[in-house]
Amino acid sequence: MSSADRLTHLQRLEAESIHIIREVVAEFRKPVMLYSIGKDSSVMLHLARKAFAPGPLPFPLMHIDTTWKFREMIAFRDQTARDLGLDLLIHTNPDGLRDGVGPITHGSGVHTDVMKTQALKQALTRYGFDAAFGGARRDEEASRAKERVFSFRTATHQWDPRNQRPELWSIYNARIQTGESIRAFPLSNWTELDVWQYIHQEDIPVVPLYFAKPRPVIQHNGMWVMVDDDRLPIPEGAAPEMKSVRFRTLGCYPLTGAVASTATTVAEVVAEMLNSRTSERAGRAIDHDQAGSMELKKRDGYF
Template structure:
């Protein structure tokens, strides 16, 4: 009798979910946000359809404020795997001059990320978007279904979610409605790193500690990735040994001081860490229940 390990069970579950979407929905897309969760999701999608390629494109909603290393990694990955990559930028937001410094994190995230995502899904008429979100990330995510039904306006109604007994997903929807589907729902941060190590999955080098030019701002180490970030009086750029636990827009993503330069180091560091993964994310702290609010508005 073969006893599947914890990770093998999670892997099988995610592949099942990915296949179920492709078998029952019209036009899926994989939201590729370049981070470690997206890397795992993409890897699972490749496995699910092997020897064929995944029958859906990747979509990156580019806020224009991502780390440059992320963009390079994104283009390299899509090229190496020969996958279609759609990059969408909310041009209305660009014209209005929206940015994390000019508009604040809340408006920036809403316009460039949430509205940008909705635009892209509507433009290409995607009816399902895979996301790499996990339930262990945040409290309102813990209550999210694997198949999360969104109205024609992309809204999430936490009080009207479909039950998901066994692995039976009700994938029926009305015209205009769409799903956000989260194959990694039951994974933890630790599972993600273990799997990356086990399967040798490439990730953005920013996850590994290296000397980087950072600025101390609002209690976080912000990496000055380009000259759009102006230094306030008194702020100095220092070179420190840092790495990132999550990746997003560079002005909104705090680095942690670390010596962990390999996967083994990262896993060891995580085991002894006393801070949660999203601690460095500025947008989560915009107010109690702010993630729930964003999700209701269409954030994935």
């Protein structure tokens, strides 16, 4: 059999993701794509553009802005929206804003709950979206490994891992009652390496923070944290150091640990990753709060 009869793993993953994205658009009344600005979102956005070419995206993107994202992320977000002519919605939890909720004053648990989980629920309810695309991958974390591609949520956005619909072949059950919704995960079967290989193959732009550069960092909660603005408290006598660092994942800057690195290209990033000895989410503060913490957050509506 000739090799033309065989798809590479990236071709197969790409085709499956496009299939999922088209199915959601065909079956749901009002879909939205949750855009978190990270590399997975960049890949998901690229796949969606492929799914509907030569037409435009038939849904808006939405960013839940906690007000604590890296400034470079926000600049990249706005640039991407302009370049691609995207319909981008931005939502910040007004209650959290009023109460001044932040990761430094309130801790990562409260901050994530109020500014991400609650904010997301508010936004979904406010716009009446019945399907929301997310860039989560099953290889990220144990509870995600069991998530369905079409993940069913009650009218109050709850997830019940014991009551998930079986998913057979690529036939997705899209039936919901009024008020209920689904989260759809087109990247379910991708790994971190697949994502980088695909970014390389397709030349997809990503936030420059993924590549190493001398950046001002200090030790904070046992991580190297970048001093992105003056809201980060600098302890008496300490001063930010300039270190060549990059980020494996991107979130709120005080909660995202930098890794020492000299990788300035996708190839170098992948080389470091292949040689690395820690898994991707180890740099995220929120997964370590307690055992099974991601599962608890997800039941409550976290992406």
